[in-house]
Amino acid sequence: MIVVEGVSKTYADGQPPALDNVSLQIADGSIFGIVGRSGAGKSTLLRCLNLLERPTTGRILMDGQDLIQLSDKQLRQQRQRIGMIFQGFNLLHSRNVADNVAVPLEIANVPKAERAARVAELLALVGLSDKAMAFPSQLSGGQKQRVGIARALAARPAYLLSDEATSALDPETTASILELLRDINRQLGVTIVLITHELDVVKAICDSAVSLAEGRVVESGSLVQLQADPSSRLGRSLAPSRPAVRAV
Numbered sequence: 001m002i003v004v005e006g007v008s009k010t011y012a013d014g015q016p017p018a019l020d021n022v023s024l025q026i027a028d029g030s031i032f033g034i035v036g037r038s039g040a041g042k043s044t045l046l047r048c049l050n051l052l053e054r055p056t057t058g059r060i061l062m063d064g065q066d067l068i069q070l071s072d073k074q075l076r077q078q079r080q081r082i083g084m085i086f087q088g089f090n091l092l093h094s095r096n097v098a099d100n101v102a103v104p105l106e107i108a109n110v111p112k113a114e115r116a117a118r119v120a121e122l123l124a125l126v127g128l129s130d131k132a133m134a135f136p137s138q139l140s141g142g143q144k145q146r147v148g149i150a151r152a153l154a155a156r157p158a159y160l161l162s163d164e165a166t167s168a169l170d171p172e173t174t175a176s177i178l179e180l181l182r183d184i185n186r187q188l189g190v191t192i193v194l195i196t197h198e199l200d201v202v203k204a205i206c207d208s209a210v211s212l213a214e215g216r217v218v219e220s221g222s223l224v225q226l227q228a229d230p231s232s233r234l235g236r237s238l239a240p241s242r243p244a245v246r247a248v
């Protein structure tokens with residue numbers, strides 16, 4: 001479970017805070033969406049969850065441990081429990097697909113034979129077994145993101161952080177990547193925290209969501225709660241789509 005307690009982040013003196021007293025909880029095994037306009041603080045919040053950004057004040061508890069109190073070594077260990085995927089995929093262009101997926105395993109000093117077996121397993125999971133020797137430049141956007149997902153899962157993380165992972169993809173590819181994330185969540189029990197500016201993404205796969213504005217939490221809750229609350233703006237935006245009415 002992730003608990004964010006009173007987290008504020010100010011990048012520079014005199015600037016308004018990027019996060020202002022944010023508190024929320026992310027249940028184990030859930031898919032949690034962070035929404036809000038550009039500049040609302042979404043990336044800052046996501047980056048605080050693995051301490052790529054250090055909060056100015058507040059606490060981030062992951063599995064009961066306050067990340068801010070961890071030593072460098074403990075933080076490195078905790079980060080192995082957190083995978084991350086990105087809008088721009090962040091693949092190494094000089095390495096083939098298998099070698100990209102192997103990067104976290106190399107960092108964790110996993111022996112070569114074990115690495116190869118794990119990479120094969122991961123490529124099968126994301127449906128890219130036939131692309132192991134291909135280079136990123138030979139892949140479509142959706143395939144690149146599948147490599148990014150396989151790499152993020154390599155060290156068997158408990159948490160997967162997704163920074164606009166589908167924003168660069170067309171709607172059909174987005175749907176297939178969201179389906180993959182949902183399968184990973186269900187099959188492996190990985191908790192997924194995703195930033196998106198597309199409410200359709202939240203509707204498609206999130207169990208809970210928070211909306212941010214100017215660094216503050218505007219609303220948060222489970223999708224079911226939000227959708228059932230007539231006073232919730234986010235809930236109204238996330239109302240289930242009605243089936244199209246067909247003329248007879």
Ligand SMILES: Nc1ncnc2c1ncn2[C@@H]1O[C@H](COP(=O)(O)OP(=O)(O)OP(=O)(O)O)[C@@H](O)[C@H]1O
Nearest residue numbers: 011012017018036037038039040041042043044045
């Ligand atoms: N490294 C940084 N240094 C200084 N200010 C920053 C830095 N990163 C973000 N900010 C500021 O913090 C605020 C929140 O930015 P953040 O990137 O978290 O928002 P966001 O909701 O993710 O936006 P977007 O959807 O455009 O990515 C903005 O005002 C931004 O200019």
